[in-house]
Structure formats: structure tokens, C-alpha cells
Amino acid sequence: MKINTWPIPYMVEDIEDSTAVVIDVLRASTTMTAALVNGAARIIPVRKVEEAFALRESMENVLLAGERDAIMVEGFDLGNSPYEYTPDVVGGKTIVMTTTNGTQAVAAAKDAADLIIAGFVNMSAVVEYLKAADRPVAILCAGTRGRYTLEDAACAGMIADLLGGEDLCDFTRACRDLYRAHKDELSSYLKEGVHAKNLIRKGFVRDMELAFQIDVLPAIARRNADGSLCMY
């Protein structure tokens, strides 16, 4: 299986025949998956805050969600903490979401044949999906403001390791080797990352701890024909 991986969602090309796998471990991947597991009807990822406000005007049963620099956007209904997305809050709702990095990565993957959201929380489901799809895999790490992040790279590496692909780009190999070197103490290793430390400092320790757990959310957010993400 062919696996290409991008450290940040920039100059993403030649993915028309691929399944795009968007990874933003902290926190969009985790939060989107949690929202759908807890009953949200769909997630509409948008790049800009203004787009979110405009969509609220034109739709019903909508919640606006997302952050800039980890903090909820003023006037929105939800931030980017998975614990906010409880069944009573999100059940049956359309979540219009914009985040600093995750939803930007979704936009960068628009040309892909198929698109799913991956994190540690739904690792096995993602790997099974990719094996069954049997297409080339294009992993887009969201990173943080154009910078490589440890947890996204390690998550990409875990996917590559479990898929067992052989046609790997340089970055896929580097991620896989990073994951293999630290798989036995993964969570403590990831806590050393710049983004994790930033979340700890801002009081989001529980979010981080959830995001680093493996297979606790057995579902996948997958792109529909209309561009929204629904549970697979």
C-alpha cells in the first residue's frame, strides 16, 4: 500500500485517487469523533469564523463550534474540548466547526477521493477502514500554525505501522520509526510535545489525556458528498 504523509497541510498534491486521513490529535480529530459518537447529525468544517456565522443564518438546528489559540470563539456555542460535546448538547444537531489547524487540513484535502478524520481515539477503526478501502493513503497532519507537531506525526506513524505499507514517502517512514521507538511509553512521550504542554498550561489536561487514549471511540468522521462529516 502506498502511503504519503504531510507534516503540515501545505502543498498537498496528487491525492485525487487517495483516501485522505486528516489528523489533528489535539484536539479536532478527537472532538469531531466524540461529537458524532454522542449523536451529532453531522459536522460542517469551515475555514473562517465568518463562514460559520453565515451558515448559522441559513440553517436550522445548528451549533457553532471551534477555537482560535485553544479558546472558544466569541459568539460560538462550543469550544474544541471533546467533553463539551455531550449527548444532550449535540444530539441531532449540525455542528459548524472551525479550528486553528484541523479544519484547515480538511480544506487542504478537498481533492481526495475520500476523506476521514483520524486520531488515537479511533485508531483501529481507521486502520480497518483503510485496509478495506484499498486505495493509496494520503495522511495530512494538521500541525500547529504551520509547524510540525509530535502527536500528529506519531499518530500518522502508528497508522503506517499498523497498515504495514511498503511504498512510503520519507515522512511516512520517519513517522513510523518515531512511533516504533516510543510505542511502549507513547502517552508520556507525547506529553513532552509543545502543543500538549500548551494545553496543559491552559487547563485542558483532561482533553489531552482523552486524545492520547487508543480506541476509546469506535467510530470515524467521514466526508459526505456535500462536504459535511458524518459517522461511519
Place this chain on the structure above:
Amino acid sequence: MKINTWPIPYMVEDIEDSTAVVIDVLRASTTMTAALVNGAARIIPVRKVEEAFALRESMENVLLAGERDAIMVEGFDLGNSPYEYTPDVVGGKTIVMTTTNGTQAVAAAKDAADLIIAGFVNMSAVVEYLKAADRPVAILCAGTRGRYTLEDAACAGMIADLLGGEDLCDFTRACRDLYRAHKDELSSYLKEGVHAKNLIRKGFVRDMELAFQIDVLPAIARRNADGSLCMY
């Protein structure tokens, strides 16, 4: 010492107080260093082929150099193979150079307080320079067309390892750990990279082998006030 590293020269910010270290192991770092060691007066890096042609009209004693997709640009005097830059060819000349990745990375580092070009070929000289300068270090890997490349990441990692910095961004740590994991078989490991394989396929094996040698060119291409690169 603070070390930030970018896998590709994109969204490079907050480097005004830093020494920028531009790495394009295959081949611009190696070729630029070789050109200066062999007597070139200076190198003027430009982003576009048209800029190079325009500069030839306005200057004397100039050679145009560079490649697109590893092949010399039509109408240029030199490609991007260090072996072309012999003393009889480049002695006393101004080299106007544009390459697919390396000169783009130099442009992305324009805001840095200082700028040098690094490769394996001048590793010790680079590390000594950075220790003496005692500024924050901003390492820009050139990558290949927006993609991470193994040899640039490993070179960044070797610099970080030898500098022994402690304030490292996630990518600096990942590069350092990659280097440490493969330092005992570095050359054979780097030959597995996509870019190295591409050069081998195109007949540039000697260039690659030179580029992976450590400390064979004891000099550094360093940016002057006018933006040209001269030997330090």
C-alpha cells in the same frame, strides 16, 4: 540554546533574532559550499529563472547556475552538481543560482538576523559557527517541492545533537532522535530517501555520495548585507 526547525520553508516566523541555517543536502548546500571553496567570489541566490537572466544582463563576470527537477536550466552555464564547480570554471566568478528548493529556502529565511548554508559536508564548521554566534537557531530544511526529505531532517538532527540545545521545538527533537537512531549507518540510511533514489536514477550518484560525507568542505556560505552568499 533555542533551536526551531521547519521541515519545509513555509510559514517561517519569529526568526528575526536567530541565525537561520538553510539545509538542502541534495544538492544546493553541498554545491554552494563547494563553489566557494573552489574560488567563486560570491553566490547570488534568486528564486526565479527570469531573475537570473536579468541579472546576467546587468553584471559582469557572472555564471548562471541551477536546476529544475535536477536538470540544468536551458541557457544556464552550470547545473546543480558540485563537481561542475571546479576552480578553473568558478574562480573569481559571481554565481547567480536558482534551484527547485534550496534557493527558495534562502528566500524564506530573509528576516533572520544572520544566515548560513549547512550540509553534512561542512557540519563541524556550522556547529562551531552556531556555538560562537550564541543566538537562537532557526533551521530551515529545504525539502523537495513542499515535502519533507530524509537527508535534510537528518542533517538538522545532527546539528541539534552536536549543539546540545535544550529548548527544542517538536520537529527539532524528532530530527535529533532520527539522527541518533541512524548515526552509525547514516549514509546507507539516507540512500533510502526518495530524493537520493531520484538522483541515483538520474545519474547523479557521485553528487549524492559527496553530499553525505561529513566535514569534507571546511567552509560556510554566509549571507552578506547585500544578500549574496560569501565564504566564511
